[in-house]
Amino acid sequence: MGTIKKTQNCDTQHDKSSRKLFVLDTNILLHEPHAIYSFQEHDVVIPMTVLEELDRIKDSKRDVARDARVAIRALEAIFHDATPEEISTGIPFGKQITDSNHVSGTISILADFDIQDSDKAFADKAGDNRILNGVLSLQNSSAPREVVLITKDINMRLRAKGAGVEHVEDYRTDQLIDDVQFLTKGFTEYKGNFWDNFKQVESKNIGSKTFHTVDREGLEPTYINQYLIDEDSDFAGRVEELTPTTAKIRDLGREHLLHRQAWDVRSKNIYQGMALNALLDPDIDLVILTGAAGSGKTILAMAAALEMTIEKKIFDKIIVTRNTPDIGEAIGFLPGTEEEKMLPWLAAITDTLEALHKNDHNTEGSLKYICDKANIQFKSINFMRGRSIQNAFVLLDECQNLTASQIKTIITRCGEGSKIVCSGNLAQIDSTYLTPVTSGLTYIVERFKSFEGSVNVHLNGVVRSRLAEFAEENL
Template sequence: MGDTDRKLFVLDTNILLHEPQAIYSFQEHDVVIPMTVLEELDRIKDSKRDVARDARVAIRALENIFHDVTPEEITEGIPLNKNVNATGSISILADYELVDTFRAFTDKEGDNRILNAVLYLQNKRAPRPVVLVTKDINMRLRAKGAGVLHVEDYRTDQLIDDVQYLTKGFQQRPGAFWDNVDEVTSQTADGHTFHTLDREPFDPTYINQYVIDEDSDFAARVERINGDSLTLRDLSRERMMHRKAWDVTPKNIYQAMAFDALLDPNIDLVILTGAAGSGKTLLAMAAALELTVEKNMFDKIIVTRNTPDIGESIGFLPGSEEEKMLPWLAAVTDTLEALHKHDHCTEGSLKYICDKANIQFKSINFMRGRSIQNAFVLLDECQNLTASQIKTIITRCGEGTKIVCSGNLAQIDSHYLTPVTSGLTYMVERFKNFEGSANIHLNGVVRSRLAEFAEENL
């Protein structure tokens, strides 16, 4: 490979906070860390923000590389030899020594120094491509405006290019299902009917993907995939539509599929996506109460969600951890009230159920290091989590635990995430072939006609 084929990637601070081991992701290319990035990591590592741990991990990773090299070698670049695929080098650029070439937004001095470093390298290392990698959308715009030729997002954990290609967890066959089937082998076992068919018409298909049709009442779920054939478990659509949990029945076939996955003891992870008002939280909460209180399958219900500014603000709210979490978990408490609105005393019912089901409201910050056993875990608003945060929570789940992750990719509040880089998208793609998980995209808004009109027209 010629030297001009090797790119120089300059990493912004948010890349190392998003993925502390990101320095190993650039394979045969060279990585440059501006000194300003190290200074920002240093400030963050001692803060009370939840990214402080990621800053410390990134600093340790850099220290492991540079601990016994000379200043000259750090400037020139040393090989990245931890990973056999990473044959490039890594260096630290003393950007505070550079003569300013770009100045704007004086309150963003750190960003300006990083931009100056990129422009300096772009001029000095030409014709080698110099690429600024940042998750900050506005930083990418400012870089282009300042004359940086190559600016990219960090895409190593991006599995799809467009969210429209994200699997919905079901496929709808045209017409009547059986009219398009030439050959089938059916058998009954354990009270269920299974159909073995040719796989090709269903591709791409995945374990636990639902199959419905347009003109008849057919509904099924992919049970097994063996080479060129697949086996469907026949589910009666009528029975699915009349299934009840905590006095809640599905309002459409999409909610019925979600209920089927939520109430199935063999599915450990259920991912619910869909628009606001499609019923994600209500279905999950109804299933949690049914399985915990009525069926005694779980000892407790743990409710948690991402709270973007909780690192700074949780300490100033009064009360216990659960009381501090309540402002962020209002969606869940609203759902509990909706499930018991017809009770003689709603407030008394809520208190009784919270005690009976042992409902616990937990901060996502305090999930690390725990091992959750025999619990129904509801992780709400997943679209604001990164892939590493999703991994942190799912790896907490021990024996006898079921986790439901719900989110709406149209309501991302994070500064750095987009629908294609959200941890929710990453999780859907990574788990689609896992036999212990199911994913359902809930079409339609059932909250109210007002909410439905707003979702479609605003």
């Protein structure tokens, strides 16, 4: 504790006035348990109500119970040796002092149950109202310092502004874009002829592969493994290498992509062709598929998984998992093994397997044979933590409902020889606190766009049926 006291002694009034006070709502710590470390240059305040809510959630059967426990442990690690006075006044995060006039921010706990009536906007003791009263009290007592309430609850932000809180913000540390329309689609479609954009092209054949080296100035903003197509020619390619001045493009050919197939599933458009190209490429470790319902994300991923596991014998097993918002509460009440409990949530996968074998003489027998042959395992996302998955083809479905930290947990499970496919539709987010721009799916698309071992493809068009296509466009 000696270091903390020394740091506090050299914290001048000028230092305090230049730092903001960030008050975190409970949903911030459930969204990102280590969010407190995103504000280290300022002062973080945790209302007592937040700790009480975390305490109630940590022992529940909700899927956020683990995040609540992680947040509590992070706070305990900071406060475990602190005195009550230090907890209320603020403890430095522990960063080294960079110079004599600057220290890192602090974190403290606000006793929001003991607020003077003059500072209260709400008389009742509901959780959100206690937090808002605490923010208003800080705002009055800490002026002219800026007090900012951070919450992912839109209605909480509206109520805070209505109650007189001057600064209310969403948590945007893990938000990489401001509008989902700017999210990279994984391909660039050029008007006219692609080759008209370049004065000089150097082509080279290496075995059966053809590569073109072009001036990077002729390309629109591009990333490694981004697909390139045009309107007028038969060209389709993928960026293989990038230098500050040039780009090396592998020529794939539009017709070749349109005829790609796996497990007797043939691409129905150029976008599915690009997706199959990535799914069947053994050098690609992560494939991210986005697109509307009915665009073919699940069936392409499953077809590629069966092809590479059974026919090509690249993988030893297929692991299928997805986010289930109420799985923590409901899975224990369903009969059977873990895999049998998961089947209601993975009906999309079993429906896809049936569609792939609907023309077999005995569909049920074929499905049982394929599941055994490919060693298909249906796993709960909760039981994926702590595992190291080797030589497996992993399908992570409905990723739009996962936070960035949840997806990180799954991706980091993949060991040597494994491939993971993350798919989702950003228009179908069920999570209370996620939006298209804060979804973990959006996060990994942006984070992995420059990684040579990943490919992202947005599947345009709905190929499920004309009814589904009309519904997607008009409802």
